[in-house]
Amino acid sequence: MDELDLLKKDWQKSDSNYPKLSYNDLYKMILKKSSSIVKWIFIISIIEFVFWIIISFALKDTKSMERFNEYNADAIIIPLAVVGYIILAYFFYLFFKNYRNISVTDNAKILMENILKTRRTVKHYVAFNLGYLIVSVIVVLFIEFDQDPQIIAQVQKAAADGEVLKFYAIFILTTMLFLAIAIGVLLLFYWLVYGILLGRLNKNYRELQKMEV
Amino acid sequence: MSEELEHSFIEQLEKHQNIVHKVCRLYTNNQDAHNDLFQEITIQLWKAFPKFRGEAKFSTWMYRVGLNTAITLYRKKKRTINTEAFDAFEFKIKSEEYDDTEEQQLKLLYQAVHQLNDIEKALVFLYLEDKNYREISETMGISEVNARVKMNRVKTKLRTILNP
Numbered sequence: 050m051d052e053l054d055l056l057k058k059d060w061q062k063s064d065s066n067y068p069k070l071s072y073n074d075l076y077k078m079i080l081k082k083s084s085s086i087v088k089w090i091f092i093i094s095i096i097e098f099v100f101w102i103i104i105s106f107a108l109k110d111t112k113s114m115e116r117f118n119e120y121n122a123d124a125i126i127i128p129l130a131v132v133g134y135i136i137l138a139y140f141f142y143l144f145f146k147n148y149r150n151i152s153v154t155d156n157a158k159i160l161m162e163n164i165l166k167t168r169r170t171v172k173h174y175v176a177f178n179l180g181y182l183i184v185s186v187i188v189v190l191f192i193e194f195d196q197d198p199q200i201i202a203q204v205q206k207a208a209a210d211g212e213v214l215k216f217y218a219i220f221i222l223t224t225m226l227f228l229a230i231a232i233g234v235l236l237l238f239y240w241l242v243y244g245i246l247l248g249r250l251n252k253n254y255r256e257l258q259k260m261e262v
Numbered sequence: 263m264s265e266e267l268e269h270s271f272i273e274q275l276e277k278h279q280n281i282v283h284k285v286c287r288l289y290t291n292n293q294d295a296h297n298d299l300f301q302e303i304t305i306q307l308w309k310a311f312p313k314f315r316g317e318a319k320f321s322t323w324m325y326r327v328g329l330n331t332a333i334t335l336y337r338k339k340k341r342t343i344n345t346e347a348f349d350a351f352e353f354k355i356k357s358e359e360y361d362d363t364e365e366q367q368l369k370l371l372y373q374a375v376h377q378l379n380d381i382e383k384a385l386v387f388l389y390l391e392d393k394n395y396r397e398i399s400e401t402m403g404i405s406e407v408n409a410r411v412k413m414n415r416v417k418t419k420l421r422t423i424l425n426p
Contacts, residue, residue: 051417052371052417052420052421052424053386053389053390053417053420055364055367055368055371056368056371056372056375056390057389057390057392059368060284060390060391061390061392064280067279067280067283067284067287068283069279070276070279070300071276072272072273072276075272075275075276075279075304076268076272078300078301078304078305079268079271079272079304079305079308081301081305082305083302083305083306083309084302084337085302085305085306085331085335085336085337086334086335086336086337087335089337152310152313153306153309153310153326153327153330153331153335154310154313154314154323154326154327154330155330155403156326156400156401156402156403157329157330157333157334157381157384157401157402157403158402158403158404159403160330160334161334164334246337249380250334252379252380253333253334253379253380253381256379256380256381256382257381257402257403257404260381260404260408260409260411260412261404261405261408
């Protein structure tokens with residue numbers, strides 16, 4: 050006899066061995082809160098959106114940005130900001146659309162796909178922000194070098210001392226270091242989130258995909 | 263949600279609660295984890311209940327939500343596998359009608375099933391519940407042919423675990 054058939058025989062006989070929860074026990078259960086990964090994904094995603102919105106506002110209010118506003122750079126800065134908000138709205142819409150598609154009554158594969166899709170939206174949003182941050186930093190630096198009297202004076206002084214290359218090198222390296230730290234922190238965050246929250250889901254999804262090959 | 267809906271849900275869940283217990287039995291190793299997963303499946307069933315339109319049987323619908331919760335949504339609170347507690351739990355729950363050899367063999371079989379991965383367990387669960395390959399394929403989202411192929415592989419894997 051097949052091992053599984055032996056197990057099946059026992060399994061189907063075992064009905065009377067399970068605890069019987071009463072109506073009241075079950076009623077108490079439905080009042081409790083879920084701790085499913087979907088709930089956590091929702092919370093973490095919203096935190097990520099809020100985080101980037103705060104970052105964009107925080108950067109706007111800094112003294113250097115105020116000084117920056119005095120330059121004749123509106124033609125670049127305003128479109129950059131508008132594009133930023135349109136893309137934020139688009140990602141937000143996409144996130145909610147995908148989130149609402151998550152249904153526990155779908156089949157296992159579709160459920161997993163919808164969860165991963167929701168998470169991917171947020172990941173793309175963060176990647177976009179990172180790209181946006183890098184582009185903004187480069188644009189800001191170009192404008193600063195072009196219009197900031199202090200920096201122009203420093204460049205001229207460095208040029209007079211014959212150290213213009215060193216001056217640029219320090220500037221570029223500092224910027225790169227700042228960006229590398231930002232990317233590092235984000236990668237660490239993703240490694241943690243994906244490891245803790247989605248590790249098992251990813252493993253199971255891969256297992257299902259493997260069957261279809 | 264209305265009281266009527268609540269009442270209808272709990273009544274049906276009470277009647278079919280063994281399905282949830284059986285999912286928990288395969289996916290957990292001790293009583294605490296069993297209760298915890300049972301709780302989460304109940305919440306997920308309740309949350310999805312307003313969308314349940316009776317196209318499928320309540321019990322069929324429960325299989326899907328129960329397995330989805332166990333495989334995908336549930337976050338294990340305790341990560342350590344307590345095999346000692348598991349043995350005691352299995353011992354308590356097992357059928358009492360077999361002789362010693364069969365009893366021992368069943369115990370080993372249950373332990374072997376516990377070593378399978380989440381997806382394999384789901385296939386075994388549906389098989390033990392006498393679901394056909396069409397139902398297995400619909401629940402898991404894979405083709406019927408692949409469900410059959412995978413099931414055969416799971417049987418081979420179980421044999422390997424039992425006779426290394």
